[in-house]
Amino acid sequence: MARGEVHLAPAERDRLQQFGNTIVHDLNNAVFAITGRLELLKRRIDNPALQGLATELGKTIAFFESINASISTVCTRSIPHPDPVLAAETVSTTLDEAITELQDSLHQTRVERQPIPASERMFRVPASALAVCVRQLLSLHCMRLGGTGTLSITTRFEPLVVQLIFEDDREVDQECIAALTRSPSFLAPGFEFEQLFVATAARALRDLGGKVSLERVASGGLRSSVSLTLTAESTRVAQRVLIADDEMLIRALLVQMLETLGADVIPSDAPESIDTHPDIRQQQLIVVDAAMPTHAGLKALERLRAQGVMIPAVVISGAPVDRELPAKSTGLLKPFTMATFEAACQLALAR
Numbered sequence: 001m002a003r004g005e006v007h008l009a010p011a012e013r014d015r016l017q018q019f020g021n022t023i024v025h026d027l028n029n030a031v032f033a034i035t036g037r038l039e040l041l042k043r044r045i046d047n048p049a050l051q052g053l054a055t056e057l058g059k060t061i062a063f064f065e066s067i068n069a070s071i072s073t074v075c076t077r078s079i080p081h082p083d084p085v086l087a088a089e090t091v092s093t094t095l096d097e098a099i100t101e102l103q104d105s106l107h108q109t110r111v112e113r114q115p116i117p118a119s120e121r122m123f124r125v126p127a128s129a130l131a132v133c134v135r136q137l138l139s140l141h142c143m144r145l146g147g148t149g150t151l152s153i154t155t156r157f158e159p160l161v162v163q164l165i166f167e168d169d170r171e172v173d174q175e176c177i178a179a180l181t182r183s184p185s186f187l188a189p190g191f192e193f194e195q196l197f198v199a200t201a202a203r204a205l206r207d208l209g210g211k212v213s214l215e216r217v218a219s220g221g222l223r224s225s226v227s228l229t230l231t232a233e234s235t236r237v238a239q240r241v242l243i244a245d246d247e248m249l250i251r252a253l254l255v256q257m258l259e260t261l262g263a264d265v266i267p268s269d270a271p272e273s274i275d276t277h278p279d280i281r282q283q284q285l286i287v288v289d290a291a292m293p294t295h296a297g298l299k300a301l302e303r304l305r306a307q308g309v310m311i312p313a314v315v316i317s318g319a320p321v322d323r324e325l326p327a328k329s330t331g332l333l334k335p336f337t338m339a340t341f342e343a344a345c346q347l348a349l350a351r
Contacts, residue, residue, distance in 0.1 A: 010101060011135040018200040020075035022184045027068040028259065029187060032252040034061055039249050062248060062269060069267055073279060076240070076264055082129075082208075084122040084231060087162045091155055092116050094127050095164075098134045105142040112152040119157050121230050125208050130228075132204035133212065134164070137224045140180070140197040141168045144222060164226040172222040177214050201226070206262060207239050240264050240282060244271040244297060245289040245316065250334075254287055257341055271297030275304045283311055285345060290317035301326050312348040314341075327351075 008016065038061065042054045095113070099106065141151050149169050156163045184195040201224075202212040209229040217223045241263045245251045251267050258265045266279055271289045274280060274297070286304075291297035298321065301313055305326045313329040315321065316336075325331055330348040332341065 010131075011139045014132045014136060014200050014204070015196045017075050018184075018196050018203060020071055021203070022186070022196075022199070024068055024072045024075060025259065026186050027064065027071075028252070028255050028265075031061060031065050031068070031248075032256050035249050035252045058248065065248070065251075065267060065269075072264065072266055076266075076282075082124045082126040084124055085126070086119075087121050087123045087125075087157075087228070087230060088116050088119045088155070090123075090125065090127050090130060091162065091164055094130045094134050095153065098131060098138055101135065102138050102142060105139070105147065106151075108147040109142065109145050110150040112150060114152070114154045116155040117157050119162075121157060121162065123162065123228050123230050125205065125210065125228055129204050129208060129210075130226075133201040133210065133226055136197045136201035136204075137166050137212070137226070140194075140224065141166055141222070143194070143197075144168055144170050144172070161227050161229055164228075165223060166225070167217060167221055167223045169219065169221045171220045172216055174216060177216060177222070181214055198224075239284060240266075241285045241287060242266050242268060242274065242277060242280060242283045243287045244268040244274045244277075244300075245287075246271060246291065247289070250289070250316075254341075257338055258287075260338070261342060261345075272300050274300045275307065275309075280304070280311070281309060285349065286311050286313040287345075288313060288315055290315050290321050292317055292319060292321070295321075295323065298323070298325075301329065312351060314344045314348050 038054060038058060042051065045051050045054060099111065145151065145168055152167045154165045154167075156165065179190070179192060180194055180198050182190070182195055184191055184199050198212060198214065204210075205212065205226065205228070211227045213225050213227070215223050239262070241258050243251055243254045243258070243265055245254065246269050248269070251269065255265045255267055266283070268274065268277060271291045274286060274288055280286075286301070288297045288301055298315060301315065304311070310328050313326070314332050315325055315329050316332050316334060318334045320333065321331055328348065328351045330344045330351065332344040336344075
């Protein structure tokens with residue numbers, strides 16, 4: 001390893017990415033809140049000097065937004081589009097590899113791994129995503145057990161789901177479980193590094209229909225479980241979205257809406273140059289301001305189509321667009337609600 005390099009185990013790397021995502025999410029919320037307050041303040045200011053100060057403050061907010069966009073790019077998840085695979089085989093292989101990776105932490109722990117029932121059932125969960133989840137839950141139990149105690153691993157097949165269950169024998173209370181399952185955030189008191197275990201595990205499977213839960217068992221230990229829907233499809237709007245709008249307040253609002261729908265969002269204040277954005281080809285949806293009356297955003301989208309880039313797009317405008325929208329595009333007039341915005345995204349994706 002070269003001097004200065006830091007080697008991270010896969011489980012540590014996954015948590016570090018989740019830590020970055022936590023920062024991005026919190027900064028998006030902060031930018032949204034500050035931008036809204038700044039807009040209200042600007043409407044009440046008559047003093048030209050204070051108006052200039054408010055404008056400079058807006059530039060500072062935009063600077064932080066650009067930093068956040070850079071962090072978001074580094075922490076972007078790889079969104080899988082998996083074909084159906086055998087659930088039992090994938091779970092078995094993933095467990096084998098995760099236990100091998102964490103063998104140093106598990107060396108004094110008694111691992112009771114129950115045989116996986118034979119099954120030909122399938123799910124749309126790639127081994128890479130399941131591995132992230134399994135590594136985090138195993139790491140959580142390893143941290144709790146401290147190299148001693150017993151950890152049991154069970155796989156259950158039910159009519160619609162397969163469950164992967166980890167259970168340790170160290171005492172846990174409901175307060176601890178509540179802390180572990182709380183969404184990590186610096187905007188609320190009580191952020192703890194341990195929250196990243198469950199958050200990272202849940203995020204890995206979020207777009208694949210998977211669910212992660214913790215509970216206290218009758219014996220007093222902690223049970224963590226992963227529930228995966230058999231032969232399931234993701235129903236989210238899109239997982240990776242570029243927003244391009246030169247109005248900071250609209251941009252912040254759109255980020256909020258799309259994060260609510262489960263998307264990873266890259267904001268841009270330059271709708272006129274989306275065709276040259278470095279990450280444009282990695283997006284699954286584009287939300288762009290038409291930039292009337294020059295149609296700068298619309299023209300940039302047309303240039304993308306001319307390049308053969310057919311990523312679905314939602315074109316937002318404050319007035320009806322007086323020209324034909326490019327292929328695979330849907331128009332949306334301001335103002336709009338969460339419901340109409342989501343419907344426009346769905347319509348663009350369906351074209």
